[in-house]
Amino acid sequence: MRADDELVTAAKHGDAAAWRELYRDHAGRLLLWLEARSSPGGEAPDDIAAATWLVAAERIADFHGSGSDFGGWLFGIARKHQANAGRRTATRTRGFDSLAADAEHTAPGPETRILADEWVRRALAELPPRERDVIACTEVLDLDVASTAAALGMTAVAVRVARHRGLKRLRTQLAPD
Structure with missing residues (x-):
């Protein structure tokens, strides 16, 4: 088992500065990646990112590695959460495909990144x-x-x-x- 670096150890002990640094290092890339993977009608990338950070905070004790290894672990959580969100969306929309086909298609608004x-x-x-x-x-x-x-x-x-x-x-x- 690998030893944690100082940043991860501090985050595990609830150090707000360590969490800020981990967030600063990974939040932008995580959101960019989730936006690239998102599908129309699915859960918003911002929501998935927020849920990912919540799970990371709850499960940081299970993580072992460095601050850079944290990125892979975090992205894995996001991938699983996005897959679950996609399954929930598919389950909810099953049977409503004909309604969706009749809906007016709108172009993404200015809020689209x-x-x-x-x-x-x-x-x-x-x-x-x-x-x-x-x-x-x-x-x-x-x-x-x-x-x-x-x-x-x-x-x-x-x-x-x-x-x-x-x-x-x-x-x-x-x-x-």
């Missing part, structure tokens, strides 16, 4: 979900392979393979016709 520039969003959207998630973690959010693996519930080897495949697809998209 921008993931990155338009090309990045389109390019990531064209990737298979597994590759999109890995590329978003490693290239956009700058997580290392181990943190990405922890966040996505994959092995490090699977992360490397998905990253390689995703980058190859992106290179193909950039290639002149």
Whole structure:
């Protein structure tokens, strides 16, 4: 078992400054990642992020590692919470598909945050979900392979393979016709 670094130890003991530092280090990237993974009609990324931080605060005693390892653990909690929220939404909307098809489609309002520039969003959207998630973690959010693996519930080897495949697809998209 790995020893915790000073930041994690302080957070485990309820040190508000340590929690602020962990939050400052990971909150922006977490929200950006959740926005990239969100689907229309699902739970808002802000709500999932808030629930993720609540679970992290409740379960910090179960975490062992450094402040940078904390990111992978936190993203893993968010991934699981988002999956559960998606299942709840699917259960609630089952049988109402015809009503949704008749609903007026509205464009996102000004409150919608921008993931990155338009090309990045389109390019990531064209990737298979597994590759999109890995590329978003490693290239956009700058997580290392181990943190990405922890966040996505994959092995490090699977992360490397998905990253390689995703980058190859992106290179193909950039290639002149």
